[in-house]
Amino acid sequence: MDELDLIRTRAETVGFAPAERLAPARERLLAAARGPRRHRPRRRLWVAGASVGLAAAITAVVALTPADQVGVGAGVAHADPVKVLTAAAHHALKEPAEPPRPDQFLYVKTEEPEHHIREVWFSVDGTRDSLIAGVKDGGCRNGKAPMYGTNDPRKEGTLQDCTPRPVYRTDLPTTADAMLAYLEAQAGDQKGNVNSMGKSVYDLAYEQVLPPASYAALFEAAARVPGLTALDHVTDGAGRPGVGITWPVPPGSSPAAKPEVIVFDATTYQFLGTPETAVTVKTYVDEVGQRP
Known part of the structure; x- marks a missing residue:
């Protein structure tokens, strides 16, 4: 050297x-x-x-x-995971609380390194056909949903049994204790797998929407998970700087297993995405294909 x-x-x-x-x-x-x-x-x-x-x-x-x-930004140096997640919970409570209309769609635009763009339109109440990265996803109406993208022309459009999956989640807890229990239950037979819990936190923050109280409970519950660490000077998939929360890989995992990393803005503590994927637009529109 x-x-x-x-x-x-x-x-x-x-x-x-x-x-x-x-x-x-x-x-x-x-x-x-x-x-x-x-x-x-x-x-x-x-x-x-x-x-x-x-x-x-x-x-x-x-x-x-x-x-x-020194160019590292306020709130980044010596980041603490509990403080970051608690601040993220406080930020969530400041978000608008007005719910979308059931007939609307959640539009999410994400960016990955080298400017690869992904766009999705999810039915708010789950009863209308959604569009996910160019592929239709049948809405569930009267217990039946059409099948799309099956690679079998004979099955295309045929109906299958279903249960509506609203993208606007009003069924989730609004307290940290109840949300932590929910995250643990989501792990199923991997109970205690904190990396699995990290993926559940990411999924809820990524292409779904929760009322502000549930988002606050989500991040407060995450702050109680043991073994988390904070990473200074990380960037999301779009190159935006932030602070990362790392969920450890459980003992005995494959050597190829990587920890889940969730990135927050270092100043506002708004959820940004991961080092591989950045949520750049997240809002409601009135029809599939419409952009804000």
Whole structure:
């Protein structure tokens, strides 16, 4: 590793300080560089020492600078998972509480790295045909739903038994205790699997809608799950910066298993998505195909 690599590594680790805070360190380094070097054999040692000194000077400046002055954003440095999720619950309570009409559709636009876009239109009450990434999903009416996308022309449009699946969830708890019990029940035979609970939290925040009180209960319940950690300086699938909450992989999992990471805005604590998927638009429209 040469001196530039060393400096770059240190800078990436601790962030950048404003130019005016680096000016004194810069002057000291330039003064040292202009100093006499009478013995040529010591030159190589001086260069290496200057590299370490520059990295240390940068580290000292940024380490003593408040977090909101080194480009990492307020609320990001030394994030605590309980505080982040509690703040997310408070943010949820500020969201508009007016429910959608049953005949409307939830429109969600998500973005993945390299600008891959996904769009969905879900029936609010589950009785109308939805459109999910270009594929129709039959609404459930009178206990029957048409089948689409079966790859079998003989089955296309035929009816099957169903139960309506409203995308606007009014059936969920509004207290942290009850929501935690709900999340544990969702894990089924994997009870105690916190990664599974993390996926349930993500699913409810991703392409479904809860009343504000239920969203607040969801994040408050999540804050009680043991083993969570916060990740500073993460980005969602659209590249937006935020703070991540990591749900640990259970003991005995496959080596290929990855922890669930949910990303929140570091200032407002609004749910953003994951490092792979970002929710960029989420609203109600009156018909399939309509965009806000």
